[in-house]
Amino acid sequence: MKLVRAALGLLLLAPPLVQTVEPISLGLALAGVLTGYISYPRLYCFFTECCGQKRSLSREALQKDLDNKLFGQHLAKKVILNAVSGFISNPKPKKPLTLSLHGWTGTGKNFVSKIIAEHIYEGGLNSDYVHLFVATLHFPHASNITQYKDQLQQWIRGNVSACARSIFIFDEMDKMHAGLIDAIKPFLDYYDLVDGISYQKAIFIFLSNAGAERITDVALDFWRSGKQREEIKLRDVEQALSVSVFNNKNSGFWHSSLIDRNLIDYFVPFLPLEYKHLKMCIKVEMKSRGYEVDEDIVNRVAEEMTFFPKEERVFSDKGCKTVYTKLDYYYDEDD
Template sequence: MSDQDSSTSASQTEGEMEGEGEREDKLREDPPLSLSSFSSSLCAMVRIKQKYMAMKKRRLEKSATLGGGEAGGGGAGPLIGAPTRTSPKIFTFDGLSPHSFTHPPASVSQRKKRGKKRRVMFPNRGRRRAPPAQERSRAKYCLYLLCAIVFLQVYNAIENLDDHVLRYDLEGLEKTLRREVFGQQGAVEGLLAHLKDYLSTYIHNKPLVLSLHGPTGVGKSHLGRLLAGHFRSVVGETLVLQYFVLHHCPLEADALRCARDLSVLISDTVARAEEEEKIPLFIFDEAEHMHGEIMDVLRDLVVSDHSNEYLNAIYLFLSNLGHSHITKHMLHNSSSISMAMTAAGRHSNLVKEITPVLRNTLEELHPLWTEADILPLGLLEKGHVMECFKDEVTREGFYPDLTNIERLAGEIEYYPTVGGREYSKMGCKQVVAKVNLL
């Protein structure tokens, strides 16, 4: 009986081992597909639990089968005195729920997600990864539109500037001055530069105030007459005022009345010019004879705290104030000036050195000159006097004989020759009188 039981138990034990081996092979061949996304360590733990659950289930079935056979067959229980079999303590997953394996902790899942985000995945089979599509920003089109608007505005402003300059025909004025004014090409260029800058627009923050200073006979009054004639042709007769102090207000007793009349006249002119959107011209010849009341009124008009119509105006003062400084400078520095230097170069040198001296002298006389841009006119040479004679002789209808012109130019008084140059003491002042005697 004992041999039979032992052989039966041995055969059962061998059958269990073979069954377990087959099941283990089957589990190795067919791993659960649902856990392929977990890490290798977690999958190993799951496989160990599955094996343990299978072994436990078989043992429960075996014990149930043995218990049923013994109960049905009336078999005896365990032998008396036989040692009791105790199973070793093994690790179990009874305390864990299935959700603990399928859903890892939040911190672990977050770390895995962050790790996955940092990974760069490339497609298999050698295919190139398509570059990410770049989204076009709509702000780019707004920027292009803004650039186009700015370009059109700047272009339109430049066109308007050109139209405004063309209205005053400054190119024609330049040709006239270069043809009619002798020996003052540097001063003419400076005057035209100021006019171009001011007349290029209609909106200003202050009026243009120019003050031309020079000795007698260098062409100040002639220059003023040319400017007045040109502006009358482009802006109209009523917007140009030529004010001769010795003619309009010769007596000092009438200075206050003359100042009031002049103020009313200028106000009416600028108001009319504002309606026509033009810039008026006011020329004050022989400014060295102006009375203090007149200069006070003019200073109040040229300061920049008036309304807009007073800011759009040109004031031109012609005087011989400071002529002694100009004469002294040219006579003392002519020897150091190169003969090859152009007229513009000589004038720029004169402006650079004599303008500060003239400004200090004029500001002591009246604060009106602090608002003015000073342009000095130099002495005329003998060649310039001959050009004056030639032009005047032609105007009077005589033939411009060079021998006769040289004889007339020789009758003019000159300073002693300095640096190979002869400067006239009276400029072209006596040219008209001598031509009239022919």
């Protein structure tokens, strides 16, 4: 307990590293203090999560999770499965894995980042080694962009020093101030070391609505020509998507060196969801709550949703995002 109090004292006395972003977690701070005194790290790691603990990622388990929980996203499933499983199984990657997920709200971007985190760390998004940044929360003021850049670099450097297999998730990239994300460019490049630290085993995931219009155009063209959405290939979308995001002045990737230097490994398109996909989401939510699947309620919830384009009403404009609250309403109505 004395060691714990000492660690807490150090944390309280030290100035905050990042004012707009949560400080390095208590777990990491305690690990730094305690491991110097504990001769048996395995014993220590029995009581708390450790970066050094090997958790083998099962490609089969990841695929099963994606198949059972992510609907209407054949492109995203394939890219995520191959990219993540391949990267984790590579003992000496040349650079960090960098994924940029694009699409409308409710199509599964946040859900996929959650699945990835859970398959790498038992704690998932709550792990000490998974770090979430939300643009409007952590970087709200354009006037502070220089400060944010310094803080962001310190945060990433500190956490990768503590755990090479750190995961960084940046949400709302379409609302991030242009130029800010370029501060992390050295960490994503093909360097063995940056100031004595290797970032090659880290994972960076960007989430954005930017480029969603371009993705929808492709999906709508296929629908209007009578083709199945499953016929859409990554090559039909990825290049146009990267160009669209690069030239979008309302995107945090506007003229970004991360794109210009080809440091983003995959631009992953999330297609707009159709009526049948909403029904799949509703059924999964029912089962997760312990309810029997009631087709009448499934249809009633799905029909409450709004669709676009106005004339054809092909795609849900909110994806599965509000399905869960709608379901609450119908069950309350029946009670």
